[in-house]
Amino acid sequence: MAFTVTSNYAGKAAGFYISAALKEATSLDHLTVLQNIKYKENLQKVAGSNLVRNADCNFTDHGTLALTESILTPKMLQINMQTCKDTLLSSWEAETMRAGAMNNNSPKFEDYVISYFTQHISDAVESSVWSGAAATNGQFEGFLTAATGAFAVNGNVVQTNNTGGAGTAYTAANIISNLQTIAAAIPSTVYGKEDLRIYMNWKTYRLYVSAISALGYVNMYSMNNDYEATFEGIKLSVVYGMPDNKLVAAQVSNLFFGTDLISDTTQVKMLDMSPLDGSENLRFVAKYSGGVQVGIGAEVVQQD
Numbered sequence: 001m002a003f004t005v006t007s008n009y010a011g012k013a014a015g016f017y018i019s020a021a022l023k024e025a026t027s028l029d030h031l032t033v034l035q036n037i038k039y040k041e042n043l044q045k046v047a048g049s050n051l052v053r054n055a056d057c058n059f060t061d062h063g064t065l066a067l068t069e070s071i072l073t074p075k076m077l078q079i080n081m082q083t084c085k086d087t088l089l090s091s092w093e094a095e096t097m098r099a100g101a102m103n104n105n106s107p108k109f110e111d112y113v114i115s116y117f118t119q120h121i122s123d124a125v126e127s128s129v130w131s132g133a134a135a136t137n138g139q140f141e142g143f144l145t146a147a148t149g150a151f152a153v154n155g156n157v158v159q160t161n162n163t164g165g166a167g168t169a170y171t172a173a174n175i176i177s178n179l180q181t182i183a184a185a186i187p188s189t190v191y192g193k194e195d196l197r198i199y200m201n202w203k204t205y206r207l208y209v210s211a212i213s214a215l216g217y218v219n220m221y222s223m224n225n226d227y228e229a230t231f232e233g234i235k236l237s238v239v240y241g242m243p244d245n246k247l248v249a250a251q252v253s254n255l256f257f258g259t260d261l262i263s264d265t266t267q268v269k270m271l272d273m274s275p276l277d278g279s280e281n282l283r284f285v286a287k288y289s290g291g292v293q294v295g296i297g298a299e300v301v302q303q304d
Contacts, residue, residue: 022259022288025126030197030237031292034063034258038066038074041258043295050084060223070154072258074291075140077124079117083274085282086261088113117284125290126241129257140291143255144302145245156297159304160185166304170203170245172210179231182247186234190299195252198234201242205229208236249301256293 022028034041051063089109124138132139133148143150151157162168163177170178182198190196200208208231229236233248242248271283292298 007092011051013234021121022125023291024119024122025129025241027126027129027239027241028257030239030252031129031255031257032203032253034256035260035290037074037258037260039260040071040241043070043072043256043293065238066233070293070295072193072233072256072291072293073262074258074289075134075291076287077138078288079121079284080278081117081284081287082273082281083284085280088116088282094201102171110270113136113284117286118268121286121288126239128241129292130241131243143248143292144243144293150292150294151297151302154297154300155295157294158185158298158301159261159294160301162304172207173208175204175210176302178210178247178291179239179298182249183232185301185303186249187299190251192233193251196234197237197250197252198231199239199248199250200244200246201236201240201244202238203244245304247303250294251299254299256295257292258293260289276297279297 007055043189049063053060053062108174128139128142130142130144132142133145135139141149146152157289162183164174168174179198179268188197229238237252268287269283269285271285272281273279273281
C-alpha cells in the first residue's frame with residue numbers, strides 16, 4: 001500500500017513550526033527578539049545629560065534629552081523545495097526503528113519532514129545574524145558583515161584589535177589576552193550590567209577552556225550543567241553563527257533580532273502532490289522574515 005500524506009500545515013500550526021525552527025538558532029537566546037514587525041521597527045534611544053541639579057524653590061528648565069533611532073527592517077525569506085517522499089520515507093523508517101527505550105524520533109512522517117526542513121531555516125538564520133549579506137539570496141544583513149553590517153553602518157561601535165594583529169587566528173596561547181583586550185575596551189557605563197555578554201563561537205570557547213585548563217583553573221569548578229561560563233565577571237554567550245577569530249561584547253538588550261513569526265501571512269506547508277499529479281513528490285513551502293540591528297553602537301565592542 002502506498003504511503004500518503006494528507007496533512008497541510010498552515011495558520012496557527014504553521015506558526016508553531018516556524019517559531020520552533022527559529023528558536024533553534026542559538027544566537028536568538030542571547031539577543032532581544034522583536035516580533036510582529038510587518039515592515040520595519042524604529043528602535044528609539046534616549047540619552048539624557050545634566051538632568052540633576054541643586055534644588056531650589058523655582059522651576060528652572062535644566063538638562064537635555066536627545067532622541068535618536070535605528071531602523072530594523074526584516075527581510076522576507078522563503079523555502080520552496082520539492083523532494084520525493086520515498087527519499088525521506090526510508091530515512092524516517094530507519095530513525096523510528098532505531099533500538100532503545102529512549103528513542104524520541106518523530107512518530108509521524110509529516111513531523112519528521114517538517115523538522116528536517118526547519119533545521120535548514122534555523123541554520124540559515126543563525127548564519128545571517130552575524131555574517132549574512134542582504135545582497136546574497138536567502139540571507140539578511142548581519143551584525144559583522146563587512147562595510148554593510150549593522151555594526152559597520154552604525155559607525156559608533158568600538159573596535160579593538162586582535163593582540164596578534166588583524167587577521168591573526170585565536171589560539172589557546174592568545175585567547176586570554178584577546179579576551180582581556182576586549183574586556184578593557186567595554187565602556188564603564190556598560191561594564192557590570194547583568195545582561196552584558198562576550199559573544200564567541202564554539203571553536204573560540206574551546207580554546208578558552210583549553211587555556212584555563214592549562215593554567216589549572218579548570219579544577220576550581222565543575223563543568224556540569226550548572227556551570228555558567230564567564231570571563232572576569234562577564235558572561236560568555238557561545239553561539240554557532242559567530243565567525244572564527246572574532247569577539248563581540250554587548251548587552252543582550254542592545255542587540256536586536258526582528259521577525260514576524262505570527263503574522264497572518266506566515267505559512268508553513270507540506271504538500272503531498274500524489275492526488276494532484278500522481279507523483280510521489282512532496283513540496284515544502286516556508287515563508288518567514290529576519291533582520292538584526294544594534295541599539296547604541298558606542299556600547300558595543302567588536303574585535304577582529
